[in-house]
Amino acid sequence: MNSFTTVIVTLIFFNFTLACQSKSEIIPLPPNIPSNAKYNKKTNSFELMQDNRMKVWFQDGSLYSDCEVNSLGLKNGHCIVYSKEQKILSQGQYKDAQKDGLWFWYFPNGNVYVKQNYKYGKKRSYWIEADEFGNEDGEYYRYYPNEQLEEEGFFDGGYKTKNWKKYYKNGKTEYTGYYDKDKKILKWLYYYPNGLLEAEEKYDPAGILISRITYSPQGKVLCQINMKSINCN
Numbered sequence: 001m002n003s004f005t006t007v008i009v010t011l012i013f014f015n016f017t018l019a020c021q022s023k024s025e026i027i028p029l030p031p032n033i034p035s036n037a038k039y040n041k042k043t044n045s046f047e048l049m050q051d052n053r054m055k056v057w058f059q060d061g062s063l064y065s066d067c068e069v070n071s072l073g074l075k076n077g078h079c080i081v082y083s084k085e086q087k088i089l090s091q092g093q094y095k096d097a098q099k100d101g102l103w104f105w106y107f108p109n110g111n112v113y114v115k116q117n118y119k120y121g122k123k124r125s126y127w128i129e130a131d132e133f134g135n136e137d138g139e140y141y142r143y144y145p146n147e148q149l150e151e152e153g154f155f156d157g158g159y160k161t162k163n164w165k166k167y168y169k170n171g172k173t174e175y176t177g178y179y180d181k182d183k184k185i186l187k188w189l190y191y192y193p194n195g196l197l198e199a200e201e202k203y204d205p206a207g208i209l210i211s212r213i214t215y216s217p218q219g220k221v222l223c224q225i226n227m228k229s230i231n232c233n
Contacts (some may be wrong), residue, residue, distance in 0.1 A: 030061025049073060058084055067094065083108070095120040098135055107145045115141040117155070124158030134158040144169060153179070168193045183207030192217055 027039055029046070037048040037057070045064060046057040054073070056064045062084050068077025075094035083089050087110065092103030099118035107113050117138030124134045136155035144150050148171070153164035160179040168174050172195045177188030188201040196219060202210040211226040223232035 027059070030057070032061050033057050052077075060084070062086060070096070092118075098123070100135075109145060111145055111147045112141075112143050113145075114143070115139075119157070122157040156181075177201070180205070180207070184209075 029035065029037065033046050034048055034050075036050075037046040037055075039045075040047050043056075044059050046059070046061075048055050049069060052069055052071075054065075054067050054069045054075070056066075058064050063082050063086065065079065065081045067075050067079035070076040074097040076096055077094060078091070079094050080091040081089045085108070087108055088106055090103065090105045092099060093101045098120050100120040101118060103114075103116050103118060104112055105114040105116075116136055117140070118135050119137035120135065122135055122137050136158050138155060140151075140153045140155055141149060142151040148169065149167055151164070151166045153160060154162040156162075159181040161181065163176065163178055165176045166174040170193060172193060173189075173191050174193075175188065175190045177184055178186045183203075184201070184207055185203045185205055188199075188203070189197065190199040190201075192198050194217070196217060197215050198217075199212060199214045201212045204210055211224070213221060213225075214223045216222050221233070223230070225231075
């Protein structure tokens with residue numbers, strides 16, 4: 001190999017090495033982040049696992065999450081997620097990377113958006129394994145930004161079950177009915193914002209629709225549907 005070829009090969013190797021360097025060696029570390037934090041180019045964030053805690057920062061240096069972890073690096077304990085404005089977005093407990101106990105999600109103004117219970121080990125099966133959902137268990141509440149209740153229900157091992165209700169912003173019921181493992185069962189009622197009945201549905205225990213009646217805002221029957229016929233005005 002002559003000297004010219006050697007130089008070319010050296011330059012190619014040098015450029016290739018630079019291209020393969022991790023972004024943590026190229027992107028400057030914000031001053032508020034510990035010097036031993038590492039850059040994750042997949043998420044464009046800085047990470048540091050130390051003293052049984054995993055902290056993650058946005059690329060601009062603002063804190064994204066602060067979670068307790070176990071010796072394997074799995075989330076295990078209290079975990080908080082922040083917005084770029086450093087407002088708390090969500091918080092709750094993990095147990096071996098699964099949510100466990102009562103979790104909260106928040107609006108930007110700090111009011112609660114969703115209040116949800118989880119239970120470790122009680123989990124529905126999905127076609128793909130996921131630790132972030134599927135073990136919702138117990139009461140569920142979702143709110144409007146003014147802290148008024150928007151929806152309430154109950155989960156059993158990741159499935160919607162028992163009575164669920166949704167409310168309009170004026171406080172009146174939008175709909176109410178029962179679930180059994182995510183399937184609508186028994187009677188479901190839907191209402192107009194003024195409180196008048198909009199529709200009534202009946203389901204069998206297997207979740208099959210038996211009948212549906214819809215009403216006009218004035219209370220007139222608009223349509224009747226059952227397993228044998230459809231009658232609409």
